[in-house]
Amino acid sequence: MPDPAARTLALFGGTFDPVHLGHLRVAWEAAEFLEAEVRMMPANVPPHRPQPVSSAGQRVAMLQAALLGQSRLVLDDRELRREGPSYTVDTLIELRDEIGTDRPVILLVGADAWSGLADWHRWKDLFELAHIGVLTRAGHQARESSSLSAHASGRRTEVVADLAQAPAGRIIDIQVSALEISATRIRSDIAAGRVPRFLVPPALLDDESLLAPYRS
Template sequence: MQRPLAIFGGTFDPIHNAHLRVAWEASEALDADVRLLPASVPPHRDQPVADARQRAALVRAALVGQARLTLDTRELQREGPSYTIDTLLELRAEMGEARPLVLLVGADAFAGLTTWHRWRELFDHAHIGVLTRPGHDGAALPTELRTKIASRRCADAASLRESAAGRVLPIAVTPLEISASTVRAILASGREPRWLVPDALFADPALLAPYRTRA
């Protein structure tokens, strides 16, 4: 089978070191390239402070100097809510039916998967890598989701290469207690979020400017 492609979505408002660390560890665990996809209109959370162009610039700056993690702006270019199923359908049309595609999802978000748009169809187009803390099983899953994934669970990243989609794999990642809301609050107070965001974000004052005037 071909080398997997993994995708990691979010508002990245702004991107911070925890985003990058879990994406990097997932890339290593899966031996996969990972695309970061900023959402334009996130269906399940408040609208971003920074606009699409600004958040794309933040992610682009954060990824300079390495090739394993890349920026994919397709959701920023679509109108309406950024539904994951639409992204998976687009990627499948581009890459064909054979290459393994892995949707990376945090454990808490995975527990709420049944609230996602056309959630049952996600398994038809991608594997799901559930980002978990070492030694933790994550949030309790609703019965409908437990039933859906009962025969899909696997414990070995290599098994994702045996098919293009349909399996669920837990991926243990290093827990970094960093949130975008904390970074925004620090910037709004006039302080600097050093060591919470990549140093590259400080190179251009315009990158973090959208957050400096917010209360």
């Protein structure tokens, strides 16, 4: 039986404010494509986007409810337990201290995030700590700045097995479903008294307290 500690580990971050079916479907497709465990990592203080409406505890409760009944997607709340901006490089350094330098780790980023990666804190260090999985929709291609394109040169692969040959440093595109679901729209709908059925996991609708932060 394979050693769980040797299994490829993927990280999928976001505010998850609230977590919705678009988040979960993309993470699930990446997990199946990569044959990896995917850790859902809610950000405490996201550096590149507005701050969450709901609290850290409320977002943890929503994710816990959403992830029940399966084991491929798991919650990792380390960024919520760390003060200050949730810089991905700090998260990866902390994770490497825990799991060592040999296990393959894949940082999952959306196409928009990939396009702006060169603006991230210590972005070049990310490639020393993890592979990058770029989540793309069919018919769309992520843009790259000249500095990112130069740094990415020679790192791309289309073969998942290549990612197991090294702990970090490669780039792979992962085609995912184009579910146009907006957390902003969900919050607006809830505030207006509408029910976001078929947009959020049923567990969030079963417990009225979970979506309470968005009700006006």
